[in-house]
Amino acid sequence: MSTGATRETDRDRSPVTGVDVCVVGAGPAGALVADRLAGEHEVVVLDAGPRFDPADRLRRQERAIRPAYDRPDVWDGGGDRDAYSASGEWFYPLNHARVKGIGGSTLHWQGMVMRLHEDDFRSGSTRGVGPDWPIGYDDLRPYYAAAETELGVAGANDNPFGPPRDQPHPMPAFEPSYSDSLFAEACDELGIAMHSVPNARASESYEGRSACVGYGTCQPVCPSGAKYDATVHVERAEEQGVTVIDRAQVQRLEHGSDRVEAAVYATPDGEHRQSADVFVLACGGVETARLLLLSASEQYPDGLANTSGRVGSYFFDHLFAGVGGVLDEPTRQNHVGFLTSESHQFYDEADADVGPFKLEFFNYAGPSPVELALTGDDWGDDLLGRVRSAYGNHVAIGALVEQLPRPDSYVGLDPEQTDEHGNPVPDVHWTVGDRALATIERANERQREILETLGAEITWTVGPEDTGPAYHHMGTTRMGTDPEHSVVDPACRTHDLENCWIASSSVFPTGGATNPTLTIAALALRTADAVDAALTGDSF
Amino acid sequence: MELTRRDAVAALAAIAGGGATVAVSERVGENGDPREPELPDDERVQGALVAVAEVVYPGELSGVETFVTAFVGSRLSTEPHASGLRAAVATLDDLAERWHGDRVAELPPETRERLLGEVGADTAESDPDGTDAERVRYYVVNELLLALYTSPTGGELVGIENPQGHPGGVESYQRGPR
Numbered sequence: 001m002s003t004g005a006t007r008e009t010d011r012d013r014s015p016v017t018g019v020d021v022c023v024v025g026a027g028p029a030g031a032l033v034a035d036r037l038a039g040e041h042e043v044v045v046l047d048a049g050p051r052f053d054p055a056d057r058l059r060r061q062e063r064a065i066r067p068a069y070d071r072p073d074v075w076d077g078g079g080d081r082d083a084y085s086a087s088g089e090w091f092y093p094l095n096h097a098r099v100k101g102i103g104g105s106t107l108h109w110q111g112m113v114m115r116l117h118e119d120d121f122r123s124g125s126t127r128g129v130g131p132d133w134p135i136g137y138d139d140l141r142p143y144y145a146a147a148e149t150e151l152g153v154a155g156a157n158d159n160p161f162g163p164p165r166d167q168p169h170p171m172p173a174f175e176p177s178y179s180d181s182l183f184a185e186a187c188d189e190l191g192i193a194m195h196s197v198p199n200a201r202a203s204e205s206y207e208g209r210s211a212c213v214g215y216g217t218c219q220p221v222c223p224s225g226a227k228y229d230a231t232v233h234v235e236r237a238e239e240q241g242v243t244v245i246d247r248a249q250v251q252r253l254e255h256g257s258d259r260v261e262a263a264v265y266a267t268p269d270g271e272h273r274q275s276a277d278v279f280v281l282a283c284g285g286v287e288t289a290r291l292l293l294l295s296a297s298e299q300y301p302d303g304l305a306n307t308s309g310r311v312g313s314y315f316f317d318h319l320f321a322g323v324g325g326v327l328d329e330p331t332r333q334n335h336v337g338f339l340t341s342e343s344h345q346f347y348d349e350a351d352a353d354v355g356p357f358k359l360e361f362f363n364y365a366g367p368s369p370v371e372l373a374l375t376g377d378d379w380g381d382d383l384l385g386r387v388r389s390a391y392g393n394h395v396a397i398g399a400l401v402e403q404l405p406r407p408d409s410y411v412g413l414d415p416e417q418t419d420e421h422g423n424p425v426p427d428v429h430w431t432v433g434d435r436a437l438a439t440i441e442r443a444n445e446r447q448r449e450i451l452e453t454l455g456a457e458i459t460w461t462v463g464p465e466d467t468g469p470a471y472h473h474m475g476t477t478r479m480g481t482d483p484e485h486s487v488v489d490p491a492c493r494t495h496d497l498e499n500c501w502i503a504s505s506s507v508f509p510t511g512g513a514t515n516p517t518l519t520i521a522a523l524a525l526r527t528a529d530a531v532d533a534a535l536t537g538d539s540f
Numbered sequence: 541m542e543l544t545r546r547d548a549v550a551a552l553a554a555i556a557g558g559g560a561t562v563a564v565s566e567r568v569g570e571n572g573d574p575r576e577p578e579l580p581d582d583e584r585v586q587g588a589l590v591a592v593a594e595v596v597y598p599g600e601l602s603g604v605e606t607f608v609t610a611f612v613g614s615r616l617s618t619e620p621h622a623s624g625l626r627a628a629v630a631t632l633d634d635l636a637e638r639w640h641g642d643r644v645a646e647l648p649p650e651t652r653e654r655l656l657g658e659v660g661a662d663t664a665e666s667d668p669d670g671t672d673a674e675r676v677r678y679y680v681v682n683e684l685l686l687a688l689y690t691s692p693t694g695g696e697l698v699g700i701e702n703p704q705g706h707p708g709g710v711e712s713y714q715r716g717p718r
Contacts, residue, residue, distance in 0.1 A: 062555045065705050066686065068666045068678055178716045203710075213707035215554070224707065335702045335713035363713060368704040370689040374682050377663045379596035383685075387698045 013245050013267040015274040016044045020535055022263055022276035024250050024291065027104020028517060029503035029524040030282030031233035032150060036528035038240035041535060044274060045234070045242060046265050048081070048249035048287075049101030054231070057223040064217050067374050074220045075099040075107055080420035081249070084286075088409065088429035092317075097471035098284065099220075102246055105284065105471075106229040106517065108220035111200040111338065113153050113518035115144050117356070118163050119348055120512030123404075128352035129435065130404050131509045134481045134490040137163055140522045147521035148198075151228045152206040155198030161344035162195075171203045173340075174212075177363045178332040179395060180341040186453040187343070192446075194341045194361065200228035200517070201338060207232075216368070218337035227338075248272075251421060253279065253295040253304055253500075260304075260500045266421050278531055282503040282524070285315065285473025289411045289506060290426045292477070292487075305494040310478055310487050312412050314405035315430060316511055318470035321357070321440040321463065323447035324365055324396030325456035331395050334368045346446060347513060355402035355439040356513040359446060366394025395456050399443035401467075402513045403436040405475045430469070437464035472516045477506040491530040491540060492523060499534075503527045543603040547691035548610035554690045554705040579626040580633065586612045587645040588629045593684045595653045598697065601688075611687045624668050628679035631672050635659055656681065 019042050023030045026047035034045050052075070063069040072078040072095040082100065086092045099107045118137040123130040141164075148155070148169055155169035173196040176184075180194065187194050201218070202209045212226040222229070234244055248265040255261055260279045265272055281288050289312040295304035303311045343359040350356040372387045409431040413424035444463050451458055462468075480486025483495035488507050494500045503524040505516045533540035580588070590608045597604055616622045633643040636655055640647055644655060656662060660673030666682045667674035686705075688694035695703035702708030 058553075058555060061705060062686070065555075065690070066666065066678075066682065068668060068682075174710065175714050177713045181716075212710050214702050214710045214713070215707050216702065216704040330699070330717040332700075332713065332715070332717065334704055335700060335708070336710060337704070369695065369698045369700055370686065370704050373685045373689040374666070379662070379681065379685070381598050381600075383596070384598040384697060387689075392699050 011246070013248055013269060013272065015272045016042070016243050018042055019044050019274065019276040021278045021280060021531060022046065022274050023280045023282055024263060025104065025282035025284065025287070026102045026230065026234055026244060026246075027282060027284060028106050028230040028233070029520050030104070030280070031230035031237065032521055032524040033280050033282060033503050033528045033531070034237040034242045034244075035233040035240070036525055037532060038237045038242045040532065043237070043242040044276070045237070045244045046248040046250055046263060046274065047100070047102055047244070047246055049099070049246065050076070051102045051246040052107070054225070057221055060221045061215065061217050061223050064220050065370055065374070067371070071096045071220060075101060083417060083419050083425045085414040085417055085425055085427040086430065087414070087427050088431050090430045090432055092428040092430040092469060094286065094426070094428055097469065097473065098286070102234050102244065103229045103231040109517065110219045110515070111227045112515040113148070113151060113198050113200045114514045115163050116512045116514055116519055117161075117344075117347060119350070120356070120510060120514075123510045127350050131478075131480070133509050134479055140519070140526065141166070143522035143526045144518065146525050147518055150233070150525070151200040151518070151521055152202055152209060153198050153200050153518075154203035156196045159195040159344055160193055161347055169198060171206055173197070174199060174201070174203050174338070175340065177336075177340050179363060179365075180361055182327070182331065182395070182454060183341065183361045183397075183450065186450050189453055190449060192343055192450065193345050194343050197339045197342050197360075199338055202226040212336075214336050216334060216337040216364075249421065250291055251294065251423060253291065255295065255297065255299070255304060255497065257299050258496070258498050260497055278499045278501070278535060280501045280503055280527065280531060284504055285476050285506040286411050286426050286428060288502060288504050289476035290413065293413050294423055300496070305477070305487055305496045305500060307496050308484055308487060310485065312410050312476050313407060314475040314478055315409045315411045315428065315473070316403040316405050316475045317430070318472050318511060318513060319401040319403055319432065319436050319440055319467045320470055321399040321401055321443040321447070321467060322396060322461070323444055323451055323458060324362075324394060324460045325451050325458040326393045327395055327454065327456050328393065330392050331365065333362070333366055333394055334364045334391075336363055339363055346442070350402070353435060353438060354442050355404070355435055357399045357401045357439050357443045358513050359443070360398040360400065362396040362398060365396035367391060395451065395454065397447040397450060399440075399447065400470055400513045400515065401436055401439045401443055402511060404433055405478070405510060406431055406433050409433075411476050437467075440464045440467055470515075472505065472511065474505040474508040474511045474516060477502050477504070478509050479507040480509065492527045493530065501527050501531055541601055541693055541697060543601055543607035543688075543691070543693050545606055545610050547693045548607045548687070550706055551611055551687040551691040552614050553707060555686060578630060579623070580629050582613060582616050584633075584643075584645075585616060585626055585629045588633065588643070589680065589684060591645040591647070591652055592656065592680055594649055595656060596681055596684055597688060601697075608684065608687070615683070624675070625679045625683065628675045632659065632676050632680060635672070
């Protein structure tokens with residue numbers, strides 16, 4: 001049983017007539033596209049997951065805190081709908097990495113939103129590895145600014161290593177934490193600059209959203225709504241007349257030789273067929289590729305929009321590197337669930353052997369007292385003593401590390417396993433590569449240096465041997481100018497189909513080392529403009 | 541350190557109606573009454589949890605009865621969590637009567653603690669749909685610990701004014717130790 005999500009058959013999920021644009025996926029990309037096109041065009045959005053009740057978020061928060069629940073339980077994930085395989089060299093925990101439903105994975109994301117650096121768009125040219133993007137930072141620059149306004153970003157223009165900006169963030173940055181001040185002393189000594197973190201989280205009330213009240217469970221659920229999630233734009237789109245259909249799992253795209261004609265979707269009350277002039281696929285880095293592969297036909301035997309053979313290829317994520325320890329003084333952790341300081345100082349030292357990475361100074365190092373209290377086999381004074389001794393003096397530094405696209409890292413279909421509708425499940429075949437592992441080692445060196453200068457006793461390291469993904473799915477429908485080597489063109493329209501666009505991190509040729517959602521949002525806004533131009537006959 | 545009604549309200553603001561997924565229909569009697577006839581009423585559930593809190597809460601706390609009564613009273617107003625909570629108390633009381641001759645609220649503190657150990661609630665995983673021990677751990681022991689350690693007073697016991705789950709604002713994380 002789900003908590004607070006719409007029930008199976010209490011809504012009309014039949015298709016809409018006279019639709020200009022059908023968007024598949026109601027995460028941030030799909031919601032932004034729908035909102036931007038609303039009013040001017042008839043838009044319908046289909047999403048495989050349910051519409052969650054905002055009033056139910058405290059119950060979901062309780063699930064996030066109580067040890068009886070696993071991470072996918074918080075947003076009703078898992079089960080036959082979300083079955084998958086992970087056949088790669090590295091296991092990929094897909095259902096920990098996504099939420100299906102209206103709002104998508106922004107419902108459980110951390111909410112860090114920084115722009116890619118200029119060199120990230122020209123990795124091949126400046127770093128000697130990976131492809132260049134067919135667009136540059138300047139192409140996305142106005143859309144980055146627009147995305148920061150749309151998402152409501154709290155930030156400051158204090159990152160000396162970041163790309164150029166034209167205007168301030170819409171809200172002031174969150175103040176540094178007490179533990180930031182401890183790190184600052186060590187970083188000053190080492191000549192490492194710290195700066196603020198841009199957060200898609202309201203530092204003051206913003207367009208009807210509450211300012212952050214410090215629940216401390218940002219990832220995986222923000223009960224106050226201070227953290228941006230894509231329900232903001234879904235609701236705004238609906239107010240402008242967009243139809244959003246939940247529990248509508250698109251099975252395949254019906255098509256001719258150069259156009260998508262309809263999305264066939266399964267609902268609790270049966271299968272339907274949604275026609276439209278234009279289709280925008282916004283199902284993330286895994287399901288977008290899967291849907292195209294599931295839509296194979298005589299015309300496209302290897303999958304729709306896959307003349308290049310690249311659909312599903314080059315799946316990549318960011319890797320985590322971390323070092324933590326304890327001090328002999330209080331560090332005041334776990335009051336909030338977000339970060340306030342990071343450093344991009346080493347980001348643009350990247351070359352062919354070591355990739356870009358950024359350092360993140362944790363505000364939630366070590367265990368949370370309530371989570372400690374709910375585990376263990378003691379209670380009363382013994383439990384209190386255990387919590388008091390385990391909480392209070394932890395410190396940790398994380399890092400986000402670039403992984404390059406590789407041909408042996410991909411999303412395919414697993415013919416041996418099917419979902420609830422009999423479709424092959426996605427197979428996330430994830431391979432990491434030596435450069436990313438070398439980058440993790442470099443990040444660990446910097447992290448250890450800072451903690452040792454701080455006087456910490458180092459108690460754990462997440463290094464090349466035990467790293468994991470940051471849950472940023474990228475690369476599986478690469479953007480490029482050459483139809484033989486890419487899936488979408490620089491406007492994010494598929495090379496093969498003239499009325500099919502993709503709004504997703506799946507179009508990223510490379511991922512840099514910044515959290516991807518702001519770039520997803522900027523590309524989505526740009527894609528919406530391209531779709532609008534195509535529908536109105538304007539140039540783009 | 542004293543627990544107050546304000547702490548109970550704060551804990552409820554954090555965790556509201558409960559995270560359990562037990563379906564109401566599984567607990568509904570044949571006559572459609574949402575409570576099985578044998579399930580305990582509010583007063584009995586509150587009494588049982590106050591009695592258990594006196595075991596699982598630290599000795600330095602006062603105001604436990606006020607805090608637990610207010611907290612549990614509100615949790616009993618929200619299904620499906622309330623049905624699971626009542627059923628777990630019914631199980632605990634049944635075992636208490638069989639093994640020690642009386643309901644948990646009527647037992648002396650040492651016997652209550654022994655009972656919880658005999659049930660296995662100290663070492664069991666918490667699971668709202670699990671065994672008797674797992675349900676008692678989830679609905680009784682962890683219910684009480686969750687309420688305490690997400691409240692301001694519970695947080696202060698361990699040195700954090702804004703514990704996870706409590707909407708205590710965005711100032712305390714900036715402050716150094718006092």
